[in-house]
Amino acid sequence: MTNTIQIAVRSLVEHVYSSGSIDNRFRSQSTLLEGTRIHQQIQSTYKESDQKEVYLRTDLVFKDLIFTIDGRCDGLLFWKDEVTIDEIKSTSLPLDQLESDGLPVHWAQAKMYAYIYSKDHDLEKINVQLTYVQTESDDRKYLKKCFTFKELEGFAYEVVENYYPFAKLLDDHRQERNISSKQLVFPFESYRSGQRKLAGAVYKTISEKKSLFVKAPTGIGKTISTFFPAVKAFGEEDVNRIFYLTAKTITRTTAEEAASRMRSCGLCMKSVTITAKDKVCFKDETKCQKDYCEFADGYYNRINEAILDIVANESLMNRDVLEEYARKHTVCPFEFSLDLAYVADAIICDYNYIFDPRVSLKRLLEEQKKSTLLLVDEAHNLVDRGREMFSASLTKEHFLQLKKEFKTINKVIYDCANKINSWFISLKKNSDDQHEFTIDELDEGLIVLLNQFVEAAQPVLQLETSPNLLELYFNANAFLKIVDLLDDHYVIYGEKVKNDVTLKLFCIDPSKLLKKMGKGYRSKVFFSATLSPLPYYQDILGGQAEDYSLSVPSPFNEEQTDIFIKPLSTRYRDRERTKENIISMIYSLIQNRPGNYLIFFPSYHYLLSVYEQFVNEFPEINTILQESGMSEEERAAFLEQFKPNQSDTRIGFAVLGGVFSEGVDLKGDRLNGVVVIGVGLPQLCYERNLIKEHFNMKKKNGYDYAYVYPGMNKVLQAGGRLIRSEEDYGTIVLVDDRFLQKHYQSLLPLEWRNFIVI
Incomplete structure (x- = not known):
């Protein structure tokens, strides 16, 4: 039997070709939006006969596996009898600092699309173009090459050959996982009262692609009662990935223990626990820069070998195991855990990796979400955590300090900070004697000033390190991201403390955004001993009328x-x-x-x-x-x-x-x-x-x-x-x-x- 491996073009080539270092000094929170804008801008210059966002897919057989490779190419350009694949890439770097011939990973992505298109249309040759756009100046650089189909076919097989050992390892594991899942029995001698009912409700929810809200008493064994039926769904091939989401370290440990217990009963499952970056960082300061941290320097050159090693030898990838392998391969333990999240069967982590729009796992594609289950433990905590994730604030004092710091260093940053500080002063004056006050509408002028500040900060952060500037840069970016979400679920308010004033975008009702961030997943199970009253939690956590709910009575006398x-x-x-x-x-x-x-x-x-x-x-x-x-x-x-x-x-x-x-x-x-x-x-x-x-x-x-x-x-x-x-x-x-x-x-x-x- 030949098994099929489904993989996106980008994921495939990034696995084979990625190289370089982690450098989070000036990674913009708005990069994704900026990239979208630039793509649309370039695509708007296409001729009427050209095509954009073209879906391409092919099957490629290598040894005992069929690789289904798909993705959307940015552009298909037609001129006379020539066809050109256009791959658009935005960069914050000045174009003269880019490699003169473009990055190998970018060529690989474009060539893979060119291979699929030329194969489908029997083309003997095809052009491949990289269009680089500098985000601030909109300067453009075009790199173009022509390839024969034979060259592209050889290239495609070479990429797949490089990916094959990893794909084979995962495929063999998943077959073993699914078989062991079918054979797995409940890992305790008997069910406690209510446990069987809860496990059955979770299983039914998964099979029917629904969501479930569960109030089940403390001590019943909610973790195993939800995790066990989730794991059984592997065997039915309903689910390919489970996220076990928690708010606290102690409940993460309980989930790890449940996974270990099922393994001891014969389950073949690989789980990874994601721990906050500040907790697992090996350095005195959490500075993800290649010139400061050897675990960030050259990370992408070593990460594939590290993943292959840990996946081949470990099943429970908790903090201690991750740190051991991270030191062995000199890779950042936090980024290592994130990369493993895309290959593990179960991911045990904080709510924010799914629900927070600023840190969620962006590479989890819509197709993958359809076979992914969310188990949300202690779900009552998600109400205030949701409010926190979807809110943002800025404080006058921080801009005043930045203004003082950059007065003699950088006039552009000084001017930006000065204008924002002045805006806060006028806000304070207009609020009369109130300590707290609501604002009906956010001033467009502030949004303009913040965007100017973010743009001014990027090039400065490339040249020097200022903790204050870096922190304010990220805060301003986060604030601007929340600005785009403002609606009647928000209140904008100001708060005065002595000479300082804070502006907050406060998400009063997180239900809409929790629902939006959870969209696309196969099923969601929200459970807690104190999900009471249930109608309140269904309402505030974004539940819908068709969702299931269950209240399990206490098993104790x-x-x-x-x-x-x-x-x-x-x-x-x-x-x-x-x-x-x-x-x-x-x-x-x-x-x-x-x-x-x-x-x-x-x-x-x-x-x-x-x-x-x-x-x-x-x-x-x-x-x-x-x-x-x-x-x-x-x-x-x-x-x-x-x-x-x-x-x-x-x-x-x-x-x-x-x-x-x-x-x-x-x-x-x-x-x-x-x-x-x-x-x-x-x-x-x-x-x-x-x-x-x-x-x-x-x-x-x-x-x-x-x-x-x-x-x-x-x-x-x-x-x-x-x-x-x-x-x-x-x-x-x-x-x-x-x-x-x-x-x-x-x-x-x-x-x-x-x-x-x-």
């Missing part, structure tokens, strides 16, 4: 948890008054029910206030404090204090909605109780009130959308740390009089509603 409500006010104005009562309640609790406890507070300031008084009154009790800005090692040390079968009580003071209230798995006797202080409402602030007003105008409950639902989500997450298995028992105390109100009680899990008031 009510008897495993004792629920208490202490009706004290934890509202800001009452905190000092009720603090002593809270401290007495905590002490009474651990006296009557000794063990390990986590106590969650709605703010760090409130936490410290109670903690300091508690420690003064009861110095004999072992307490651990969540510090602000803890490293991963410090977090691990915090959790390590919660040991099973301890003779003494241990209390951890932590922040509600912080790193210890989600994804933490303290099984058995490691955790005996959770105390939640307050209903978790976000602090009253201008942005939250904008959210409230926006959804009120949409005839929805704005206060719930802005405050109640996000707050109660934190409460449910914190409480979910307690019962992780059928053997776990413990106590949950909810401290706030609002927990006795009907609306708040309706948001509690069913198994929490049989409570005792203390």
Whole structure:
């Protein structure tokens, strides 16, 4: 049996011909848009008989594989009896700095199109033209050669021969993967209650190319219940790639463990974990420049060998494995993980690699998306993360500092920064005495100034390194990118702090853009223990009427948890008054029910206030404090204090909605109780009130959308740390009089509603 390898012309030639170094000093965020503009500009000069964006496709047999190679050539030019393939390339470099004969990878792309076209039309010879355009000056350089069909055919087979070892490795692996997927059984002795139902719903969702929203309780085993049916879809050839998306490092580890468990049961699957660039960078500073970093210098000369090596020898490509091979081949570990994302079966990474328009994996082609599945873990986090990804801001102070820095260095940059600083000064004056103020429409003048600044900064950044200029260059680019997205899902507002002023493009409702960024994928599964109320999350995460939803009941007995409500006010104005009562309640609790406890507070300031008084009154009790800005090692040390079968009580003071209230798995006797202080409402602030007003105008409950639902989500997450298995028992105390109100009680899990008031 001969298997087919489908690959785009560009991907094929880039694999074989790419060379050079990573250099992110002046990579423009608007490069893609600029390239599109230039392509359209050149294509508009074509004659009526010429053609643009012509789809070309061919099958080429080499050894035991059929290569289906396709793509769109920029232009087909006809003059007399001559045919010319035109390949348009934009560059920020001055044209005299380009290789005089053009880049080999560009010739390879154009020649491959020429081969396909001449083969389809029985041409004995064909012209190939590279059209280089300088992005700022619009200067053009044309390079043209004529090739016989025989030359092009030899070239095409040579390219495929070079690609074959890698293609063969992947093809053999995918055949083995699909067979092992069919044979794979659920990797535990039995399903927990609800797990089979969840796995079945995910499988049905994939087979029907739908999306699914799942509320499934903490401790049910959501990771394996979603990952397992996704992997089974490999065997049906419904899915070729799985993205497991998370918001936190700890849930990434859980996904890696699930992948390892399935491998131990016979699954042949290659997974890669993408870790943030700042965390994996080998250098003291994260500067992706060939003259600073040996892992960036010549990266593209070595990357193919590195990929071939790791794919041939490893299945679980986590951070440690990636770093080992990155050092072995002297390649950037972060870029290495991104390149592996295009060949791995499962990619475990942050939400932003799919949903953030500024950093998403651009090379994932539409055809590939159709066989790609998105598993979105802890999906409740995607609401605020979505707002963050689709928002942008600029601050006056940064332009003032840049103006001072470049006053005697570069007049063009100085003038640009000065004009933008002046624009902010006038904005500040026109806002009267308001600290925060909304703006109906973005001033076109600012957009012009920012575009001028970006254009002026590019050539300067090619010659010198200024951290301030580089950061502002990227910020301005990001801001301009969000400008193109502005609609009624946004609010534009200004904020004054002393002499400074910030302008923000705030995405109030991320639903439309989350839906847009997730478009084209075969299926999406959004799941969380606290995706409640489901209609709210379906609405705000971009769900559609035809999507499936599922609410899985808790598999655990009510008897495993004792629920208490202490009706004290934890509202800001009452905190000092009720603090002593809270401290007495905590002490009474651990006296009557000794063990390990986590106590969650709605703010760090409130936490410290109670903690300091508690420690003064009861110095004999072992307490651990969540510090602000803890490293991963410090977090691990915090959790390590919660040991099973301890003779003494241990209390951890932590922040509600912080790193210890989600994804933490303290099984058995490691955790005996959770105390939640307050209903978790976000602090009253201008942005939250904008959210409230926006959804009120949409005839929805704005206060719930802005405050109640996000707050109660934190409460449910914190409480979910307690019962992780059928053997776990413990106590949950909810401290706030609002927990006795009907609306708040309706948001509690069913198994929490049989409570005792203390």
